[in-house]
Amino acid sequence: MENYILNWTYPNLGKYYRNSPPIRGTLNERLKDAKKLGLTRIEVPFDLVREENDEYLVLNKRIGDIITKDDFILLYGKEIFKGEYILHTDPELKRSHILYWNLPEWRNKYLESIIEFSDFIGKQPSAIEFHPSRPKRSKNHMISLILEAFDKFREAGFSPYILIENRTGMYISKVSDMINFYKNISINLSSNELSKFGFCIDISQLYTQMKKDPTDDLKKLPKACILGWHIHYKHKPPSDQDPINWKQVVKLIFETKNAFCLPEVFKFDDIIKTIKYIERITRI
Numbered sequence: 001m002e003n004y005i006l007n008w009t010y011p012n013l014g015k016y017y018r019n020s021p022p023i024r025g026t027l028n029e030r031l032k033d034a035k036k037l038g039l040t041r042i043e044v045p046f047d048l049v050r051e052e053n054d055e056y057l058v059l060n061k062r063i064g065d066i067i068t069k070d071d072f073i074l075l076y077g078k079e080i081f082k083g084e085y086i087l088h089t090d091p092e093l094k095r096s097h098i099l100y101w102n103l104p105e106w107r108n109k110y111l112e113s114i115i116e117f118s119d120f121i122g123k124q125p126s127a128i129e130f131h132p133s134r135p136k137r138s139k140n141h142m143i144s145l146i147l148e149a150f151d152k153f154r155e156a157g158f159s160p161y162i163l164i165e166n167r168t169g170m171y172i173s174k175v176s177d178m179i180n181f182y183k184n185i186s187i188n189l190s191s192n193e194l195s196k197f198g199f200c201i202d203i204s205q206l207y208t209q210m211k212k213d214p215t216d217d218l219k220k221l222p223k224a225c226i227l228g229w230h231i232h233y234k235h236k237p238p239s240d241q242d243p244i245n246w247k248q249v250v251k252l253i254f255e256t257k258n259a260f261c262l263p264e265v266f267k268f269d270d271i272i273k274t275i276k277y278i279e280r281i282t283r284i
Helices: 027-036 052-059 069-076 104-121 141-156 175-186 191-195 203-210 246-255 268-282
Strands: 041-046 084-089 127-130 161-165 197-202 226-231 260-263
Touching: 027 041, 052 069, 069 104, 084 104, 104 141, 127 141, 127 226, 141 161, 141 175, 161 226, 175 197, 191 197, 197 203, 203 226, 226 246, 246 268, 260 268
Parallel strands: 041 084, 084 127, 127 161, 161 197, 197 226, 226 260
Antiparallel strands: none
């Protein structure tokens, strides 16, 4: 399974979490499993402080706090890491996890934490995925987030791709939201920054939000701003029975050239099934 046509990234799985440090599991554990599939890039979770696994008690912090450099060794351990990684920031899935993009000090603290994590790992991420919050915390403020991220990361000496992943029920949840956001952010970024900014498309969440196959709508989104794809149907491997035209999805992926693909499923065997299914379509 190593001669892939598409650009795959190994996803975060629940099996790496535990009740004692390193609570979120090490990056090398993930990389070891990724290499079994011929992959060298992994997804690393960068959530706010979690209730699960008594994480907040071990860290002596409140649920929903931003993690900081004192927490990293307890969460991820300390090892030399030689792979590639994509940093997946908090998606605001839980009531106590709130993305305060409307608060400049909070935004700054979160960005500083990302920089500190990169220093801790000793390697910058290939890409960083941010997520929208509710409109009242996101409208206009997410543009500020992206601009500040480019500035702060440049000052820190690295330049990852900066992505926004669509989220059901949030400020950016439909293709039209992405089109409008891209139009607004484009006039605020330099040509170099614009080449490093884009969206990570979660097909299943688009279907849930739009209540239809989103592939026709996605054709309207400028291909240059699609930098990643999360592949799944309700966190299960895709299949011919899904209400999503996966053949059209694969065609769109080809049109976005080197965009990475991530099987957003919960089990190792389902990663294999997802990759096999999509790779089979590429060969039809």
